[in-house]
Amino acid sequence: xxxxxxxxxxxxxxxxxxxxxxxxxxxxxxxxxxxxxxxxxxxxxxxxxxxxxxxxxxxxxxxxxxxxxxxxxxxxxxxxxxxxxxxxxxxxxxxxxxxxxxxxxxxxxxxxxxxxxxxxxxxxxxxxxxxxxxxxxxxxxxxxxxxxxxxxxxxxxxxxxxxxxxxxxxxxxxxxxxxxxxxxxxxxxxxxxxxxxxxxxx
Amino acid sequence: xxxxxxxxxxxxxxxxxxxxxxxxxxxxxxxxxxxxxxxxxxxxxxxxxxxxxxxxxxxxxxxxxxxxxxxxxxxxxxxxxxxxxxxxxxxxxxxxxxxxxxxxxxxxxxxxxxxxxxxxxxxxxxxxxxxxxxxxxxxxxxxxxxxxxxxxxxxxxxxxxxxxxxxxxxxxxxxxxxxxxxxxxxxxxxxxxxxxxxxxxxxxxxxxxxxxxxxxxxxxxxxxxxxxxxxxxxxxxxxxxxxxxxxxxxxxxxxxxxxxxxxxxxxxxxxxxxxxxxxxxxxxxxxxxxxxxxxxxxxxxxxxxxxxxxxxxxxxxxxxxxxxxxxxxxxxxxxxxxxxxxxxxxx
Numbered sequence: 193x194x195x196x197x198x199x200x201x202x203x204x205x206x207x208x209x210x211x212x213x214x215x216x217x218x219x220x221x222x223x224x225x226x227x228x229x230x231x232x233x234x235x236x237x238x239x240x241x242x243x244x245x246x247x248x249x250x251x252x253x254x255x256x257x258x259x260x261x262x263x264x265x266x267x268x269x270x271x272x273x274x275x276x277x278x279x280x281x282x283x284x285x286x287x288x289x290x291x292x293x294x295x296x297x298x299x300x301x302x303x304x305x306x307x308x309x310x311x312x313x314x315x316x317x318x319x320x321x322x323x324x325x326x327x328x329x330x331x332x333x334x335x336x337x338x339x340x341x342x343x344x345x346x347x348x349x350x351x352x353x354x355x356x357x358x359x360x361x362x363x364x365x366x367x368x369x370x371x372x373x374x375x376x377x378x379x380x381x382x383x384x385x386x387x388x389x390x391x392x393x394x
Numbered sequence: 395x396x397x398x399x400x401x402x403x404x405x406x407x408x409x410x411x412x413x414x415x416x417x418x419x420x421x422x423x424x425x426x427x428x429x430x431x432x433x434x435x436x437x438x439x440x441x442x443x444x445x446x447x448x449x450x451x452x453x454x455x456x457x458x459x460x461x462x463x464x465x466x467x468x469x470x471x472x473x474x475x476x477x478x479x480x481x482x483x484x485x486x487x488x489x490x491x492x493x494x495x496x497x498x499x500x501x502x503x504x505x506x507x508x509x510x511x512x513x514x515x516x517x518x519x520x521x522x523x524x525x526x527x528x529x530x531x532x533x534x535x536x537x538x539x540x541x542x543x544x545x546x547x548x549x550x551x552x553x554x555x556x557x558x559x560x561x562x563x564x565x566x567x568x569x570x571x572x573x574x575x576x577x578x579x580x581x582x583x584x585x586x587x588x589x590x591x592x593x594x595x596x597x598x599x600x601x602x603x604x605x606x607x608x609x610x611x612x613x614x615x616x617x618x619x620x621x622x623x624x625x626x627x628x629x630x631x632x633x634x635x636x637x638x639x640x641x642x643x644x645x646x647x648x649x650x651x652x653x654x655x656x657x658x659x660x661x662x663x664x665x666x667x668x669x670x671x672x673x674x675x676x677x678x679x680x681x682x683x684x685x686x687x688x689x690x691x692x693x694x695x696x697x698x699x700x701x702x703x704x705x706x707x708x709x710x711x712x713x714x715x716x717x718x719x720x721x722x723x724x725x726x727x728x729x730x731x732x733x734x735x736x737x738x739x740x741x
Contacts, residue, residue, distance in 0.1 A: 212645035217486040217501030222479060226472060239462045252478045260483035261508045263642055325459045332460070346427035347460070353422040354429065365418075372421035379456045 207272045214262040222259050229273060230255070233280040236348045240284035240329045242322065246291075250283045270341065271359055277344040285333045288326050324382060331381040332374075339374040342367050412439060417446055424453035487591070492619035493599035495626035495651035500590045502644070503531075503633045507583060509642060514579040518639045519632075525579045526571045527632050532586040533570035534628055535593065537563075537611055538621050544592045547585045548573050559613045563740070593625070612740060614662065623658045626651065631709040646702045653681060656701050659708045659738070660684050667734050672727040678704055686731055695723030697731055707732065710739025 213221035233254050237247035254276060258265065265275050332343065345356035346367070357367035416439040422428050423436050440447040483504075486497040514525045522530060536546055540553055548570050574582040598605045598618050605618040612624070630647055637644035646652055656678055664686050671687035672694040678701045685693060698720040699707070706712045714732035721728045 208645070213648065215502050215505050215645055216498040216648055216651075217505070218498075218648070219476065219480065219485045222476060223472065226475060230472075230475075239460065242462045252475055255475055256479040256482045259479040260505075262505050263509045266643065268643060321459060325462055328456065328460055343425070346422060347425040347457070351427065352429050353427045356427070368418050368422055371425060371427070372418065375421040375424060375453050375456060378460075379452050382456065382459070 204267055204271055208267045210272065211262060211265060211267050214259065222255065225258060225272065225276075226255055229276045232273065232349055233276055236277055236280040236344075237284040237287075239348070240281060240325075241287055241291075242325075246284070246287050250280055250287060253283050254280050273349060274341050274344055274359075277348050278340060281329070281344070281348070282333055285326070285329050288329070292323075292326065327381060327385055328378050331378055331386075335374055335377065339370045339377075342370045343374050346371055413443060413446070416440075416443075417449070420446065420450050420453055424450065424457045426457075487594045487599075489594055489599045490602045490605070492602060492605060492654070493594060493622045495647060495654055496590075496599075496622050496629065497594050498647060498651055499626040499629035499633065500587070500594070502647070503528075503629055503636075504587065506633060506636060506642070506644070509640065510579070510636075513640060516639050519635045522571070524636055524639065525574065525582060527636055528579070528582050528586055529571045529574035530567050531629060531632055532574065532582065532589060533567040534563075535586070535589055535625055536566065536570070538618075538625060539589055539593055541609055541611060541621075542593065542596050542598050542618070544589065544596065547589055559611075560740070563612065590629075593622075598622075616662075620658055620661070623654055627655050627658070627705070627709065630655075631705070631711065634706075634711075646705075652701050652705070655705055656681065659705065659735070660686070662738060663708070663731070663735050666738065667731065671730060672724060674723075674727050674731045676731065687727070693723070694727040695721060695725070697721045697728050704735070707735050708738050710736065712736075 210221050210225060214225070230251060233251045234247045237250035238244065241247055241250065257279065258276070265272060332340065335343070341360055342353070342356050342362075345351045345359060346353050351359065353367045353371060354364055357364045360367070412435070416436055419428060419432060419436060423433065428436075436450070440450055486501040489497050510524055515523045517523055518527045532547065536548075536551055540546060540551060550569055550573075551566070574585075593599060599622065602619065605622070608615050608617050609621065611621055614620075616624075626647070630644075634644045647655065660676070664684065667687050669688055673685050673687040673689065673691055675683060675693045675696045676686050677683035677696070677698045679698060681701055687694075699717065703712060703717055703719075707714065707717045714729065714736045717732065719728075719732070
C-alpha cells in the first residue's frame, strides 16, 4: 500500500476489516466496535464531563457518528481506537462548554431577576477545579494532532509510551518528547489562561 | 570512555545520564504510562533532584485535574446505543443471499454520501461528475426495475425488446443524466435510493425460487438472481470510481459478496470464451478455480488474479496488459482470457 504523505504506514488489518463491514452496513460490526472501544469512549467522556449521563450521551453520539459516517475514519491514517478517543474527547468538551454557557446564562438570569449572586452547588474549590479542568481539556483538544494522539493512547487508553509508539509507528523517543511537550503546554495553560473570561464568576 | 549501554556502577557520569533520562520520562510518568521497570527509576531521582521534583509535581497536578473526581462508569446498554445509531442510518433490508450484495453495495454508496457535500462537480469517470455518476446508476438500475414491475422515476423509460441493448443503455443514461442535471444532487440521490429500495423490496429480492427464472437484460439471458448481482457489481464499481475521484479508499465488498460477484463474472466470461478456446485454469487468490474454454483438451495455461483486480478488469478499470496477475504456460491463451474479460465491461 502506498503511503500518502511519506509517513510510516502501520498495518491495521483488524481496523480495516471492521471499517469494511461498517461501510457495507453490517450492524454486527458496530456492536463489535462498541464492545472493543465503548469502555474507552465512556472513560474519556466521564473524565471531561464528570457526569455519567453526559458520558452516555457522548458515547451514543460517537458510535452513531462511526456508523453513519464511516468514511470520516480513514484506516490508513490512524487506529480506530485513537480516532474514537479523540472524537469522544471533542464531543465531551463541546458538551461541557455548552453546559458552562447554560450555567452562566442561568446565573445571569437569576441575578437580573432576583439579585441572587452565584449559587453554584458544592464547595468553591470544586467549582474552580471544574473550570480549570475544562480549561485543560479544551487546551488538550486544541493541541497538534501528533501530540494529541500520543496523549490519548498513553493516558486515556492506558498504554505505556512504548506501546503508544508502536501503535502510532513512531520512535519511542518521539513518543516521550510529544508527551512532555503536550503536558508542559497544558500546565502552562493553567498558569497563564488564554481567556480572561475564565477568571470571572470563579 | 566505554559505554556499555546498560546501568553501570560508575560515579558522576552515571548521575548525569540518569537525570536526563528521568527528566525525559516525567511526562510519561505523570500520565501513568511507564512500565514498572522505568517507573521504579523516578522516585529515587526526585528525592535528590529539586528541579525534577518541581516539574514532576507540576505535571502530576495537571494530570490530576484532567482525571476529574472518581466516578464509576457503567457502560451504556448496548441495545439503546445501537437503536440510536440505526435511527440515524438504517441497516440494509434483509434479503435473500443473491440480493444481499446489492443491498450492501447500496449501503456502501449511501455511506459515502456525507463526504460528497460541496464536491458533486468533481470529475469521476467518462465525462461524468459525481452527480452524473449517481444519475447513471439511476438509469442503469432502471432496466431491472422495469422488468420487475417497478415504475420508472424519470419520464421516458421504455422497454424495447428489439433495440440493440448497448444503444438503449447509453441512450437512457444520457437522458437521465440530462434530466437530473436540472435537479439537485440530493434529489437524484433520493430517486436512486428509492428505486434501489423498491428493487430490494420486491419478492424477487427475497424469494430465491421466484428469482431463479431467467430474463433477458443487457443482452444476457440470466436468472434474476444474476441480474441482482450485476446491479451490485455496478454499484460497487461506481462507488469505487467516486471514492478514487475524492481520494477516499472504498473497501472491497465483504468476502462472501465478492465471491458471488466473481462467480457471476466467471460464468459470463466462460460463455463468451466459448467451448473452443484453448483451456486456461483460472483461479482467484484465496478462492476457487475454474477451467475456462475447452473442457476436452489439456489445460494450456494457468492464470491467477486477486478477486478485486479481476472484478476491476471485468469492470473496465484495469487494462488486460497491466492487471496484476500470475500466469504460467501459453501466453496467448492467457492474453485471450484477459482480453475477453476486459471486453465484458459495460460500465
